[in-house]
Amino acid sequence: ENRKLILSFETSCDETSIAVIENGDTILSNIVATQIDSHQRFGGVVPEVASRHHIEQITHCLNEALETAKVDYNDLSAVAVTYGPGLVGSLLIGVTAAKAVAFAHDLPLVPINHMAGHIYAARFVDQFKYPQMALLVSGGHTEIVYIESEYDFKVLGETRDDAAGEAYDKIGRVLGVNYPAGKTIDEWAHEGHDTFNFPRAMEKDDNYDFSFSGLKSSFINTVHNAEQREEKLDTKDLAASFQQSVIDVLASKTERALADYPVKQLVLAGGVAANQGLRDRIEKDLNQKFSNVQLLMAPLKLCGDNAAMIGAAGQVAFDHKKRTDMSLNAVPGLSF
Protein backbone atom coordinates (compact mmCIF):
# COMPACT_ATOMS: atom_id res chain seq x y z
CA GLU A 1 0.00 0.00 0.00
CA ASN A 2 1.38 3.46 -0.85
CA ARG A 3 -1.02 5.51 1.26
CA LYS A 4 0.92 8.23 3.04
CA LEU A 5 -0.82 9.09 6.31
CA ILE A 6 0.16 11.94 8.62
CA LEU A 7 -1.28 12.31 12.11
CA SER A 8 -1.13 16.02 13.00
CA PHE A 9 -1.50 18.02 16.22
CA GLU A 10 -2.41 21.71 16.63
CA THR A 11 -2.74 23.33 20.07
CA SER A 12 -1.08 26.73 19.64
CA CYS A 13 -3.95 28.84 20.96
CA ASP A 14 -7.54 28.03 21.89
CA GLU A 15 -8.42 25.10 19.63
CA THR A 16 -7.36 21.52 20.38
CA SER A 17 -7.16 19.87 16.99
CA ILE A 18 -5.96 16.54 15.64
CA ALA A 19 -6.24 15.35 12.06
CA VAL A 20 -5.32 12.47 9.77
CA ILE A 21 -4.26 13.58 6.28
CA GLU A 22 -3.79 11.22 3.34
CA ASN A 23 -1.15 11.97 0.68
CA GLY A 24 -0.91 15.60 1.81
CA ASP A 25 -4.21 16.71 0.31
CA THR A 26 -7.07 14.58 1.58
CA ILE A 27 -8.68 15.04 4.98
CA LEU A 28 -9.62 11.70 6.56
CA SER A 29 -10.45 13.42 9.84
CA ASN A 30 -10.03 16.88 11.35
CA ILE A 31 -11.28 17.08 14.93
CA VAL A 32 -11.44 20.61 16.35
CA ALA A 33 -12.40 21.14 20.00
CA THR A 34 -12.90 24.84 20.51
CA GLN A 35 -12.68 26.56 23.90
CA ILE A 36 -14.24 29.85 22.83
CA ASP A 37 -17.09 29.58 25.36
CA SER A 38 -14.62 29.41 28.25
CA HIS A 39 -12.71 32.49 27.15
CA GLN A 40 -15.63 34.67 26.10
CA ARG A 41 -16.41 36.03 29.55
CA PHE A 42 -12.79 37.24 29.83
CA GLY A 43 -12.96 38.97 26.44
CA GLY A 44 -9.98 37.05 25.09
CA VAL A 45 -7.88 33.91 25.48
CA VAL A 46 -6.63 33.26 29.02
CA PRO A 47 -3.44 31.17 28.65
CA GLU A 48 -3.90 29.17 31.89
CA VAL A 49 -7.46 28.28 30.98
CA ALA A 50 -6.37 27.33 27.45
CA SER A 51 -3.67 24.90 28.67
CA ARG A 52 -6.11 23.22 31.02
CA HIS A 53 -8.64 22.69 28.24
CA HIS A 54 -6.00 21.25 25.92
CA ILE A 55 -5.04 18.69 28.57
CA GLU A 56 -8.68 17.69 29.03
CA GLN A 57 -9.41 17.44 25.31
CA ILE A 58 -6.30 16.02 23.72
CA THR A 59 -6.83 12.27 24.26
CA HIS A 60 -10.49 12.51 23.24
CA CYS A 61 -9.47 14.33 20.06
CA LEU A 62 -6.78 11.77 19.32
CA ASN A 63 -9.13 8.80 19.66
CA GLU A 64 -11.80 10.56 17.62
CA ALA A 65 -9.34 11.54 14.87
CA LEU A 66 -8.14 7.94 14.46
CA GLU A 67 -11.65 6.46 14.68
CA THR A 68 -13.14 8.90 12.19
CA ALA A 69 -10.28 8.29 9.76
CA LYS A 70 -10.60 4.51 10.35
CA VAL A 71 -6.84 4.16 10.72
CA ASP A 72 -4.57 2.56 13.24
CA TYR A 73 -1.16 3.75 14.50
CA ASN A 74 0.45 1.06 12.29
CA ASP A 75 -0.93 2.75 9.18
CA LEU A 76 0.78 6.09 9.89
CA SER A 77 3.86 7.41 8.09
CA ALA A 78 4.67 10.20 10.53
CA VAL A 79 3.43 12.52 13.27
CA ALA A 80 3.43 16.31 12.66
CA VAL A 81 3.01 18.93 15.35
CA THR A 82 2.82 22.71 15.71
CA TYR A 83 5.72 23.80 17.96
CA GLY A 84 5.30 27.59 17.53
CA PRO A 85 4.42 30.41 17.36
CA GLY A 86 1.70 30.47 20.03
CA LEU A 87 1.07 30.26 23.76
CA VAL A 88 3.82 28.26 25.43
CA GLY A 89 1.54 26.29 27.76
CA SER A 90 -0.86 25.46 24.93
CA LEU A 91 1.89 24.47 22.49
CA LEU A 92 3.47 22.19 25.09
CA ILE A 93 0.36 20.01 25.34
CA GLY A 94 0.38 19.27 21.61
CA VAL A 95 4.15 18.83 21.49
CA THR A 96 4.11 16.44 24.45
CA ALA A 97 1.22 14.39 23.05
CA ALA A 98 2.82 14.18 19.61
CA LYS A 99 6.14 13.11 21.13
CA ALA A 100 4.40 10.42 23.18
CA VAL A 101 2.68 8.97 20.09
CA ALA A 102 5.85 9.15 17.98
CA PHE A 103 7.90 7.47 20.71
CA ALA A 104 5.38 4.78 21.56
CA HIS A 105 4.81 3.80 17.92
CA ASP A 106 8.31 4.48 16.60
CA LEU A 107 7.14 7.08 14.10
CA PRO A 108 9.11 10.02 12.65
CA LEU A 109 8.25 13.34 14.32
CA VAL A 110 7.94 16.41 12.07
CA PRO A 111 8.00 19.92 13.61
CA ILE A 112 5.66 22.46 11.97
CA ASN A 113 5.53 26.25 12.13
CA HIS A 114 1.90 27.27 12.75
CA MET A 115 2.07 30.01 10.10
CA ALA A 116 3.38 27.55 7.47
CA GLY A 117 0.39 25.45 8.48
CA HIS A 118 -2.02 28.32 7.75
CA ILE A 119 -0.61 28.56 4.21
CA TYR A 120 -1.23 24.83 3.66
CA ALA A 121 -4.94 25.20 4.42
CA ALA A 122 -5.06 26.35 0.79
CA ARG A 123 -3.47 23.07 -0.32
CA PHE A 124 -6.93 21.50 -0.03
CA VAL A 125 -8.09 23.83 -2.81
CA ASP A 126 -5.45 23.12 -5.46
CA GLN A 127 -1.82 22.11 -5.99
CA PHE A 128 0.82 24.67 -5.12
CA LYS A 129 2.92 26.35 -7.82
CA TYR A 130 6.00 28.47 -7.28
CA PRO A 131 6.99 31.18 -6.86
CA GLN A 132 4.04 31.85 -4.60
CA MET A 133 2.92 34.70 -2.32
CA ALA A 134 0.83 34.40 0.84
CA LEU A 135 -1.17 37.00 2.72
CA LEU A 136 -1.46 35.59 6.24
CA VAL A 137 -3.98 37.32 8.46
CA SER A 138 -4.85 35.90 11.87
CA GLY A 139 -5.43 36.87 15.47
CA GLY A 140 -1.72 36.90 16.25
CA HIS A 141 -0.08 37.63 12.90
CA THR A 142 -0.40 39.74 9.78
CA GLU A 143 2.29 39.08 7.21
CA ILE A 144 3.12 38.86 3.53
CA VAL A 145 5.26 35.82 2.76
CA TYR A 146 7.17 35.09 -0.44
CA ILE A 147 7.69 31.40 -1.20
CA GLU A 148 10.22 31.06 -4.01
CA SER A 149 10.21 27.27 -3.95
CA GLU A 150 8.49 24.58 -1.93
CA TYR A 151 8.80 25.06 1.84
CA ASP A 152 11.14 28.05 1.50
CA PHE A 153 9.44 30.97 3.29
CA LYS A 154 10.59 34.59 3.33
CA VAL A 155 8.62 37.23 5.22
CA LEU A 156 8.44 40.39 3.09
CA GLY A 157 6.49 42.43 5.61
CA GLU A 158 4.46 42.16 8.78
CA THR A 159 2.53 44.19 11.31
CA ARG A 160 4.55 46.48 13.55
CA ASP A 161 1.95 46.39 16.32
CA ASP A 162 -1.48 44.70 16.42
CA ALA A 163 -2.44 41.85 14.11
CA ALA A 164 -5.53 42.40 11.95
CA GLY A 165 -7.62 39.86 13.90
CA GLU A 166 -6.49 41.37 17.19
CA ALA A 167 -7.73 44.78 16.00
CA TYR A 168 -11.11 43.23 15.08
CA ASP A 169 -11.37 41.66 18.53
CA LYS A 170 -10.40 44.88 20.35
CA ILE A 171 -12.82 47.17 18.52
CA GLY A 172 -15.45 44.45 18.82
CA ARG A 173 -15.18 44.63 22.58
CA VAL A 174 -15.91 48.40 22.43
CA LEU A 175 -19.07 47.60 20.48
CA GLY A 176 -20.06 44.89 22.95
CA VAL A 177 -19.35 41.99 20.59
CA ASN A 178 -18.21 38.71 22.14
CA TYR A 179 -14.70 37.38 21.49
CA PRO A 180 -13.74 36.59 18.72
CA ALA A 181 -15.46 39.54 17.08
CA GLY A 182 -14.27 39.25 13.47
CA LYS A 183 -17.24 37.37 12.04
CA THR A 184 -19.88 39.66 13.57
CA ILE A 185 -18.04 42.85 12.56
CA ASP A 186 -17.75 41.43 9.03
CA GLU A 187 -21.52 40.82 8.92
CA TRP A 188 -22.33 44.30 10.25
CA ALA A 189 -19.88 45.86 7.81
CA HIS A 190 -21.93 44.53 4.92
CA GLU A 191 -24.96 46.44 6.20
CA GLY A 192 -23.16 49.75 6.69
CA HIS A 193 -21.11 52.36 4.83
CA ASP A 194 -17.63 53.81 5.25
CA THR A 195 -18.78 57.17 6.65
CA PHE A 196 -16.03 57.65 9.27
CA ASN A 197 -13.03 57.38 6.96
CA PHE A 198 -10.61 56.04 9.60
CA PRO A 199 -6.84 56.27 8.93
CA ARG A 200 -5.12 53.83 6.58
CA ALA A 201 -1.73 53.61 8.29
CA MET A 202 1.35 53.04 6.12
CA GLU A 203 -0.82 52.42 3.06
CA LYS A 204 1.45 54.40 0.72
CA ASP A 205 4.75 53.59 2.47
CA ASP A 206 7.36 51.88 0.34
CA ASN A 207 7.42 48.58 2.26
CA TYR A 208 5.17 45.59 2.93
CA ASP A 209 4.53 46.31 6.61
CA PHE A 210 1.31 47.06 8.42
CA SER A 211 0.14 48.95 11.50
CA PHE A 212 -3.32 48.60 13.00
CA SER A 213 -2.96 50.16 16.45
CA GLY A 214 -3.61 53.71 15.17
CA LEU A 215 -6.81 52.58 13.50
CA LYS A 216 -7.87 50.84 16.70
CA SER A 217 -7.19 53.97 18.80
CA SER A 218 -8.96 56.20 16.32
CA PHE A 219 -11.98 53.89 16.40
CA ILE A 220 -12.08 53.71 20.20
CA ASN A 221 -11.70 57.50 20.56
CA THR A 222 -14.53 58.10 18.09
CA VAL A 223 -16.86 55.82 20.06
CA HIS A 224 -15.87 57.24 23.48
CA ASN A 225 -16.16 60.86 22.36
CA ALA A 226 -19.64 60.18 21.03
CA GLU A 227 -20.58 58.51 24.32
CA GLN A 228 -19.47 61.62 26.23
CA ARG A 229 -21.63 63.78 23.99
CA GLU A 230 -24.41 61.22 24.53
CA GLU A 231 -24.56 60.85 20.80
CA LYS A 232 -25.49 57.49 19.25
CA LEU A 233 -23.29 56.40 16.36
CA ASP A 234 -24.43 53.95 13.71
CA THR A 235 -22.85 50.61 14.65
CA LYS A 236 -23.11 49.22 11.13
CA ASP A 237 -21.35 52.28 9.71
CA LEU A 238 -18.64 52.01 12.38
CA ALA A 239 -18.07 48.36 11.44
CA ALA A 240 -18.08 49.12 7.71
CA SER A 241 -15.63 52.00 8.17
CA PHE A 242 -13.24 49.95 10.29
CA GLN A 243 -13.38 47.01 7.91
CA GLN A 244 -12.84 49.17 4.83
CA SER A 245 -9.73 50.65 6.39
CA VAL A 246 -8.31 47.19 7.23
CA ILE A 247 -9.10 45.82 3.77
CA ASP A 248 -7.64 48.84 1.97
CA VAL A 249 -4.22 48.46 3.62
CA LEU A 250 -4.15 44.66 3.33
CA ALA A 251 -5.06 44.86 -0.35
CA SER A 252 -2.70 47.68 -1.26
CA LYS A 253 0.33 46.10 0.46
CA THR A 254 -0.46 42.78 -1.22
CA GLU A 255 -0.66 44.51 -4.60
CA ARG A 256 2.68 46.19 -3.95
CA ALA A 257 4.27 42.83 -3.14
CA LEU A 258 2.73 41.18 -6.23
CA ALA A 259 4.03 43.98 -8.44
CA ASP A 260 7.57 43.65 -7.04
CA TYR A 261 7.68 39.85 -6.86
CA PRO A 262 5.94 38.15 -9.77
CA VAL A 263 4.33 34.89 -8.64
CA LYS A 264 2.07 32.17 -9.99
CA GLN A 265 -0.25 31.98 -7.00
CA LEU A 266 -1.49 34.11 -4.12
CA VAL A 267 -2.61 32.26 -0.99
CA LEU A 268 -5.04 34.00 1.34
CA ALA A 269 -5.12 32.27 4.74
CA GLY A 270 -5.49 32.67 8.52
CA GLY A 271 -8.54 33.38 10.66
CA VAL A 272 -9.18 36.80 9.10
CA ALA A 273 -9.07 35.23 5.62
CA ALA A 274 -12.63 34.14 6.41
CA ASN A 275 -13.59 37.80 6.03
CA GLN A 276 -16.02 38.09 3.12
CA GLY A 277 -15.12 41.69 2.38
CA LEU A 278 -11.43 40.80 2.17
CA ARG A 279 -12.04 37.72 0.00
CA ASP A 280 -14.17 39.76 -2.44
CA ARG A 281 -11.65 42.61 -2.62
CA ILE A 282 -8.58 40.41 -3.19
CA GLU A 283 -10.44 38.42 -5.83
CA LYS A 284 -11.48 41.60 -7.65
CA ASP A 285 -7.96 43.08 -7.45
CA LEU A 286 -6.41 39.95 -8.89
CA ASN A 287 -8.93 39.76 -11.71
CA GLN A 288 -8.33 43.38 -12.65
CA LYS A 289 -4.61 43.82 -12.09
CA PHE A 290 -2.93 40.42 -11.80
CA SER A 291 -5.06 38.16 -13.95
CA ASN A 292 -2.13 35.75 -14.43
CA VAL A 293 -1.92 35.08 -10.67
CA GLN A 294 -4.09 32.21 -9.41
CA LEU A 295 -5.90 33.00 -6.16
CA LEU A 296 -6.02 30.20 -3.60
CA MET A 297 -8.28 31.12 -0.71
CA ALA A 298 -8.20 28.78 2.27
CA PRO A 299 -11.63 27.09 2.56
CA LEU A 300 -13.80 28.97 5.09
CA LYS A 301 -13.76 26.00 7.50
CA LEU A 302 -9.95 25.85 7.42
CA CYS A 303 -9.20 29.56 7.89
CA GLY A 304 -9.24 29.28 11.69
CA ASP A 305 -6.80 27.09 13.58
CA ASN A 306 -7.04 23.38 12.72
CA ALA A 307 -4.78 20.33 12.48
CA ALA A 308 -5.67 19.51 8.85
CA MET A 309 -3.50 22.39 7.66
CA ILE A 310 -0.68 21.16 9.93
CA GLY A 311 -0.98 17.71 8.38
CA ALA A 312 -0.81 19.10 4.83
CA ALA A 313 2.29 21.10 5.74
CA GLY A 314 3.53 18.05 7.64
CA GLN A 315 3.49 15.83 4.55
CA VAL A 316 5.57 18.35 2.61
CA ALA A 317 8.00 18.92 5.51
CA PHE A 318 8.29 15.13 5.88
CA ASP A 319 9.09 14.80 2.15
CA HIS A 320 11.76 17.49 2.68
CA LYS A 321 13.25 15.27 5.39
CA LYS A 322 12.42 17.66 8.21
CA ARG A 323 12.66 15.68 11.45
CA THR A 324 12.95 16.30 15.14
CA ASP A 325 13.51 14.07 18.17
CA MET A 326 12.33 13.84 21.78
CA SER A 327 14.21 17.07 22.60
CA LEU A 328 11.57 19.09 20.70
CA ASN A 329 10.34 22.03 22.76
CA ALA A 330 7.64 24.65 22.23
CA VAL A 331 8.94 27.88 20.67
CA PRO A 332 6.32 30.59 21.44
CA GLY A 333 8.07 33.28 19.36
CA LEU A 334 8.93 31.06 16.38
CA SER A 335 9.24 32.93 13.08
CA PHE A 336 9.77 31.65 9.54
Ligand code: KG4
Ligand atom coordinates in the same frame (compact mmCIF):
# COMPACT_ATOMS: atom_id res chain seq x y z
O1 KG4 B 1 -5.98 32.03 12.71
P1 KG4 B 1 -6.89 32.17 13.87
O2 KG4 B 1 -8.01 31.19 14.04
O3 KG4 B 1 -6.09 32.16 15.20
C1 KG4 B 1 -4.80 32.67 15.29
O4 KG4 B 1 -3.84 31.93 14.91
O5 KG4 B 1 -4.69 33.83 15.67
O6 KG4 B 1 -7.50 33.66 13.79
C2 KG4 B 1 -8.45 34.13 14.73
C3 KG4 B 1 -8.83 35.55 14.38
C4 KG4 B 1 -9.67 36.24 15.45
O7 KG4 B 1 -9.03 37.48 15.77
C5 KG4 B 1 -11.03 36.47 14.77
O8 KG4 B 1 -11.70 37.63 15.21
C6 KG4 B 1 -10.62 36.59 13.33
O9 KG4 B 1 -9.60 35.61 13.17
N1 KG4 B 1 -11.74 36.34 12.39
C7 KG4 B 1 -12.19 37.25 11.51
C8 KG4 B 1 -13.28 36.65 10.82
N2 KG4 B 1 -13.42 35.38 11.31
C9 KG4 B 1 -12.47 35.21 12.27
N3 KG4 B 1 -11.81 38.51 11.26
C10 KG4 B 1 -12.47 39.19 10.33
N4 KG4 B 1 -13.51 38.68 9.63
C11 KG4 B 1 -13.95 37.43 9.84
N5 KG4 B 1 -14.98 36.94 9.13
Ligand code: ZN
Ligand atom coordinates in the same frame (compact mmCIF):
# COMPACT_ATOMS: atom_id res chain seq x y z
ZN1 ZN C 1 -3.63 30.59 13.63
